[in-house]
Amino acid sequence: MKTTFYSLLFTALISSGMAHATQPAAPVAVQQPYTVKSPNGDRQDPFYWLRDDSRTSPTVLDYLQQENDYFAGYASKYQPLTTKLTDEIIGRIKQDDSSVPYNKGDYSYYRRFETGQEYPVYARKSLKDGTEQIMLDVNQLAQGKDFYQVANWQVSPDQNLLAYMEDTNGRRQFTLKVRDLRTGQDLPDQLTGLSGSLAWAQDNKTLYVIKNDPVTLLSTKVLQHTLGNDPASARLVYEEKDNSFYMGVGNTLDDKYVMIYSSSTVSGEMRVQDASKPQSEFTVIAPRQRDFQYTAEHLNGRWIINTDWDAPNFRLMTVETAKLGDRNNWQPLVAHDEKVFIHGFEAFDNYLAISERSDGLRRIKVMPWNAPDKAFYVASDEAAYVTTFETNPEQNTDWLRYTYTSLTTPQSVYQLNMKTGEKKLLKETEVLGGFDKNNYATERVWATAADGVKIPVSLLYKKGFKADGTAPLYQYAYGSYGSSSDPSFRSTVFSLVDRGFVYAIAHIRGGQEMGRHWYEDGKLLKKINTFTDYIAVTDYLVANKYAAKDKVFGMGGSAGGLLMGAVANMAPEKYRALVAHVPFVDVVTTMLDESIPLTTNEFDEWGNPKQKAYYDYMLSYSPYDQLSKQAYPALLVTTGLHDSQVQYFEPAKWVAKLRTLKTDNQPLLFKTNMEAGHGGKSGRFSRLAEYAQEYAFILNLLGQTE
Template identity: 40%
Template sequence: MLAGRRRAGYPPMEGKGDVISTQTRVVLGLAGILAMSAVDLPAADSVAPRPTSAREVAHPRVLHGDSFDDRWFWLRERENPEVLAHLAAENAYAEAMTAASRPLADQLYGELVGRLIEDDEGVPARRGDWLYFWRLSKGLQHRVWLRRPAAGGPEQTLVDLNELGRGEKFIALGAFEVSDDGKQLAYSLDRVGFRQYTLYVRDLVRNVTREESVPEVTSVAWAADGRSLFYVVEDDAKRPHRLWRWALDSGERTLVHEEGDERFGVSVERSRSGAWIFATSASHTASEVRLIDPGAPAATPRLVAPRRAGHEYYLEHSGERLFVRSNRAGGNFALFETRAADPAETGWKVVRSHDPQAMLEEVDAFARHLVLSERAGGLMRFRVLDLASGGDHLVTLPEVAYVARGAENEVFDTDRFRYHYESPKTPASVFDYRIADRTSELLKRDVIPGFDPAVWELSRIEAPAKDGVRVPLTVVHRRGLVPDGTHRALLRGYGSYGYAYPTGFDTNAVSLLERGFVLATAHVRGGGELGKAWHEQGRMAAKMNTFTDFIACAEELVRRGYTSPARLAITGGSAGGLLMGAVTNLRPDLFGVVLSYVPFVDVINTMLDTSLPLTVGEFEEWGNPAVEEQYRWMIAYSPYENLAVKAYPAMLVRTSFHDSQVMYWEPAKYVARLRSLKTDGNPLLFRINLDAGGHGGFAGRYDRLRDTAADYAFLLTTLP
């Protein structure tokens, strides 16, 4: 089902394709940097390099009677050599400023690699007559996907990203769907980092890939015969809008459905039972589903219930019934059932009523039971519902804070449910839950060299928000820590799209914990930790709650003696980068260091530009600044416009030139304007990946660790 696209991270998408230019490579050389930028590289006897500055060009914007001169608007000219030179100069300045910390960064990189499971393998998951799994090998950046016969026999390589990415700057796998007979594989690849995937079909019997490929594909589903493939493609704004059927034998492609409403995106998936294909059209606030019979792929799709404002619903299937997760009875969703032969909404019957204390996030249907993924008290829980008796029970999960989610459950007729589990002190684990005897069998747990969970203390606390609401925090630190305010701390947050910020195991952050850090996560409003109401209280007109909640969490850490403002660092990415920008404007005195990743900081300009990916659909999350009332909400917190002449904490901002969700120019403009206004001497560094990488940075695991090590070195050398 379509979980919802986010300008933030954890699903999203963006801009249109032809983004690699020859100028990008031209200006990367030192001569290009020196000729076209304002940065001074340090001489051997210099004290510090001089920061680069971007040329200011008047660009007045008048909106609802407000005037704003956006003097760095021109930085969005991605093919302009002067822009590219400025970005390269920012990298050069950041390198010069961090030269002294390079030995520490190298040491940290060694620590991170030392905890990396360099030779690793996923738990095999059965699909038909085969077991599918992935493998990582020492020295290689990417996974290899393989399979072997369930009855025994040699393994077969399906997708090797190391080979496919040879000579590429970036490679990432998107779709991975095997036909019912196990003879065809549909998979997609992004070779730039723009989350723009090209679809390929591989004959697994002959081990050859078809010559035809399809660009800009977001989801796929096989028909039952393995000869027809359904796929969805994007429009120019990266909105998945057209569903096609591809007859592989003839090569004919037929348009099945086109979504005309720019707020909605289309996805396609096959039910676990194999009996139906679901074609879902969804916005942030409404959805509708069409049924396609995989045994009759050319038949006209059947609409289950037409969309209406505010109504979201999603489908699962078992036996003669469709199970409907719907919010028509309340924002936390209820569960209904209906006859697959006649699924009209008038015939829906309640299976599980709306619970104001628990968000029904997902439903997994199997032959004899359902597994409901519910979030209550900020934590995920699994409820197993017997389809014959109607009885149910909860799966026991042990810790006060954790992340749990369903894993690779491809088999429909089974009495097991596989799930992932981890916590800030429990490394990533895979379990099989045996439904009959209600026990969980541990199949795999990452072994982290030198890590002892008994050394660390995990707790949940609450901070009083400005309006009296209690905001949860997850906190981990060395056991026996004395709360005397002397400790360094890192506070993370997100708070948008109803997304619950995960409190899982962070292998890299062990390097900070071992150096005495307190690590905390603020579960602020706008996220989904406490259900739909928690999201509603931090979006649209109520968005300011997200930022004041985070400030309250920071103040609570200080009040309890975990840290002090000078020793408190904060971090967030994408919409979490918006959070960083907003709270730093509101309370710059409260933080010592800010680490901001691919930050959504130019809110008004981005949401005025309907040609950009995500903009129209996200009017339902942020508002539309063309509407004055909504503009007033947004301008009150938009980080770019609210920068002011005052002191700011030390800051490191990272982005990628090929980011498809938050365009590179947002942080570039933000940093340029901040440099022109800040009155302090604290470092302000901007790093941009010009070659490859997207919203999540590098694709390769060793490359990502290099960046993390550099960021930790900056943090450790900047915080007192």
């Protein structure tokens, strides 16, 4: 099959109604009186009716389809460009690719894709005779489904059973299934309405899963299910009473313990159980306290702990298993450093590998247990890069696996001998379509924020680029939850870079690129720093002639979509267009409603609007509330009907209101994926085709047809 087949197929998939020959009129949503009540003041929301929790209202679905038809009619003007971009983007992907295998027990495990197939195949090979066994062929499981995802899978300790979590609509409410790897058949055991995490006890028949609240979708109950028993009889082993906490379950690396994680924005707590005694009680590693976070891993009878206890950038500590329950028993291991943020660690018998961030870069430090003063860093030859841990399932080894990438270097998996320093490249992701990383350059610059703070910016462009103020700019950022936007390789963006764009990642406050303070300065009552930082980066890049002032394009998704909405209100004249994927734009109304999934978990991120100080501050930047009669940039907005993280009605209302207020003639496009959730379509080609649709929208605005 030729690549063109995929482009035609998947452009059609994401452009429902693309065959319309003429552009329909922009939809006009009716307005109905509705009062959003609050202790701190009531607000009128004439588009509140677009919220339908059942997602079955004919009126709502008809309006969303009208918007989809309008999008399709507009996009039909540049269909050849979309097709070309889809061919190009998919053409960079090695379709019959596979991950680097890792050994555990008697098998080597890996994931592979087959040519023309949307979904992965999860397989393993016997270390004795090399025989391959397909555990899950997701292509077969997904047949006949508009959306399908395997979110997690775990093999039982005896290696005979595979527990996996599936989602069939994108709402991230999973069903547990168990496959007997000896027969290839699924057992009758099924539990529904779960989060994606799971764990095994060592008896090979006891599984731990988390039941979600059916309304708020919060993870609330840890259940212990014994294979063969009625799923309705699953035993409750822990219930989370605080609705500001998320939960997860898992096993320690050595499989000796089952762990329950509870975490909020500012606090954490872990419980552990001997995996050989599934009827025993769980032990708390340290009781929760506000502003006290930690995670832990077991190693040879003791626990290694990463914590922010008296350490904003985190430090490492240790405690013996017999002394769990009181953090005062913890002993220092790696001290706090105000210039170094510790993300996590991998604990080996003879070495400790630490993932840390300094000067805005992710890097790995290796420390021998018997000679801490001889710690060393994994080296890099590039100015901006990312090193993170690969799968390291064995503790009794001198080999560390890690991933290296940069804006110009595809993801590369290395193996480092921590004893000898020997380094092996196991795989560099192959990029097809004539890609040559030597044709591109990356740069790190620093923009000055409104309050004088220096904001790091990672840039990518073709070699030979001249900063003469003529280039178009594609500027990305996220800036929330302490999530850092690392300068990692992204093959799709080369479709813009090859057409003369500068690609910029703005490492704005609200992320954690510069340490914990970077996050603290971009949340709650300092949230507006996130937006002004983004605008300051744009100003810097234009002033220093990295970009033409009339060719600046911004993109963000989810909380980054909130960023796009705020920027559109605050500085619309500085952007030719903004792309907002699944945007969180109705901040106040959502945070007032504790029945909406995730709301209560996020009071420490955004604030609780039932308190006047937070209400007033959130209202001052909420994109939906701050819309006004003014000219806006061109906008492409996307959502998923089944999104459980940012409900579809937020962007739907935002677009409907914006149509009544905008004074410009710029396109305003809104696309709802009727079969997907927060992450978009589930197939790999379908997702790539959505990038092509976005890039075609941008290039068309510049008059580019090739």
